[in-house]
Amino acid sequence: MKKEKVQVRICVGTACFVQGGSDLLLYNDFVDPAIIAECEIEGCSCLETCKAGGEGAPYVQINGEVHGKVTQEEFARLLAEAVRKNA
Amino acid sequence: MNNVFIDVDYAQIYKHGQKIGGDVFLLSRNPESNQIVCTLSDGLGSGVKANVLASMTAHMAHKLSFSPISLSHSAEIIMNTLPVCKERKISYSTFTIADIHYKNDMENINVRLVEYDNPLSLRFRGTEKITWERERNELRREAAFKKEVVQYSTFDMEIGERLIMFSDGVAQSGLGKTLPLGWRNSGVEAFVTDLVSKQPDISSRELSAAIVQKANSLDGMCSKDDITAVVVYIRRPRKTVIVTGPPFSKESDEVLGEKIRAFDGRKIVSGGTTALIVSRLFNKKITVDLSCWSPDIPPASKMEGIDLVTEGMLTLSQVAKVLEDKTPPSTLPNSPVRKFVEILLDSDQIHFIVGTKINEAHQDPNIPVEIGIRRTIVGRLRAALENIYLKETSQEYL
Numbered sequence: 072m073k074k075e076k077v078q079v080r081i082c083v084g085t086a087c088f089v090q091g092g093s094d095l096l097l098y099n100d101f102v103d104p105a106i107i108a109e110c111e112i113e114g115c116s117c118l119e120t121c122k123a124g125g126e127g128a129p130y131v132q133i134n135g136e137v138h139g140k141v142t143q144e145e146f147a148r149l150l151a152e153a154v155r156k157n158a
Numbered sequence: 159m160n161n162v163f164i165d166v167d168y169a170q171i172y173k174h175g176q177k178i179g180g181d182v183f184l185l186s187r188n189p190e191s192n193q194i195v196c197t198l199s200d201g202l203g204s205g206v207k208a209n210v211l212a213s214m215t216a217h218m219a220h221k222l223s224f225s226p227i228s229l230s231h232s233a234e235i236i237m238n239t240l241p242v243c244k245e246r247k248i249s250y251s252t253f254t255i256a257d258i259h260y261k262n263d264m265e266n267i268n269v270r271l272v273e274y275d276n277p278l279s280l281r282f283r284g285t286e287k288i289t290w291e292r293e294r295n296e297l298r299r300e301a302a303f304k305k306e307v308v309q310y311s312t313f314d315m316e317i318g319e320r321l322i323m324f325s326d327g328v329a330q331s332g333l334g335k336t337l338p339l340g341w342r343n344s345g346v347e348a349f350v351t352d353l354v355s356k357q358p359d360i361s362s363r364e365l366s367a368a369i370v371q372k373a374n375s376l377d378g379m380c381s382k383d384d385i386t387a388v389v390v391y392i393r394r395p396r397k398t399v400i401v402t403g404p405p406f407s408k409e410s411d412e413v414l415g416e417k418i419r420a421f422d423g424r425k426i427v428s429g430g431t432t433a434l435i436v437s438r439l440f441n442k443k444i445t446v447d448l449s450c451w452s453p454d455i456p457p458a459s460k461m462e463g464i465d466l467v468t469e470g471m472l473t474l475s476q477v478a479k480v481l482e483d484k485t486p487p488s489t490l491p492n493s494p495v496r497k498f499v500e501i502l503l504d505s506d507q508i509h510f511i512v513g514t515k516i517n518e519a520h521q522d523p524n525i526p527v528e529i530g531i532r533r534t535i536v537g538r539l540r541a542a543l544e545n546i547y548l549k550e551t552s553q554e555y556l
């Protein structure tokens with residue numbers, strides 16, 4: 072049986088996009104392709120964490136869990152970790 | 159807003175190598191008197207001299223049409239003012255005037271047409287050609303070597319009808335080259351019938367451009383005369399609604415859903431939170447299209463039942479800028495902004511539904527103040543659409 076890929080949602084709402092979300096969309100440039108292959112990455116028009124007073128934009132949801140203030144390095148690390156756990 | 163729209167547009171190619179046209183087209187809308195006047199004038203020859211004469215004729219025809227003087231009398235005044243060419247003993251310029259009147263509700267569109275020496279205009283109901291009576295009036299002027307005929311006619315136009323006027327650069331295109339007798343009225347007629355059968359809703363801008371391009375290609379892309387075509391098309395207005403911002407209260411969400419559902423036209427949702435609300439109301443999934451974005455414009459999304467779903471403030475400000483700068487959308491990269499602008503320019507009436515709930519996320523001090531101001535941007539969009547593109551717009555708050 073084929074295992075489920077890691078579900079990733081990058082927020083592309085205004086607040087996230089202007090505070091670094093746009094950098095995350097370039098994931099092909101800074102994340103290991105082997106990791107990307109294990110993930111299903113999609114955009115989301117707003118994860119609605121921005122209004123709930125979370126840690127700060129940009130937000131990313133990985134397998135249901137929301138992370139705030141995600142930088143490119145952080146994103147690469149989070150994905151690698153999620154893929155490892157998923158294995 | 160009205161449920162009838164009079165779509166008037168024209169296209170023109172100058173004689174090959176000329177930088178100024180001997181064909182002059184003038185269009186004025188005078189909403190106070192419910193009148194639209196189109197004048198197409200063709201000056202003898204081409205270049206500067208022809209342009210001066212044609213402009214003079216067109217402006218005269220124009221002024222007189224807006225005056226209480228009857229159209230037939232106006233035509234005579236123009237003809238008597240027009241010089242007659244000493245060598246060729248023919249008038250320096252020819253003209254067609256379409257004087258369009260309508261009632262306040264836009265029903266009963268009445269056209270008075272005056273044609274002097276231009277190729278005769280054509281009328282169509284869909285693809286079917288309409289023939290109509292014209293009254294011939296002969297004028298004998300001193301210096302002219304022959305009697306001159308001015309033709310008058312009056313008729314009503316209904317939804318789905320078109321009136322097409324053109325200069326002899328169109329009718330005579332291909333003359334002696336691809337076609338022994340030129341394209342002629344019959345050729346133009348066949349071309350229009352064919353095109354309209356393929357694209358029944360073709361806009362006046364596209365149809366006039368297609369006629370002119372075809373004429374130019376018959377001339378081997380090297381037009382022998384100025385080529386001008388004008389199309390008047392009576393149709394239902396193309397409507398678009400733009401929904402931006404979440405409604406002030408939760409209860410209004412349902413109202414918003416109803417308004418979107420009931421709207422007869424294209425639908426744009428601009429704003430992440432707004433999109434979520436709409437997706438919940440309609441129970442439809444939003445899919446973000448990650449293939450199409452840029453560092454300043456977030457990607458658009460897809461949702462069944464909505465023509466375009468975009469991010470809010472950044473996209474709207476950019477759309478406003480493109481409209482204000484009059485940037486042609488065809489020169490923009492493929493982006494949500496381009497799609498947005500294309501839909502707007504292809505609409506006649508644009509309605510904004512502006513949600514008034516304050517977006518907490520934008521109160522973040524890291525974000526420039528400007529993007530928090532939805533109303534200002536909507537105001538800019540409306541001003542540009544009305545003043546530059548002559549669109550009708552309206553707005554409501556929710």
Ligand code: FES
Pocket residue numbers: 082083084085086087088116117118119120121122128130430519
């Ligand atoms: S804009 Fe990203 S969570 Fe709302």
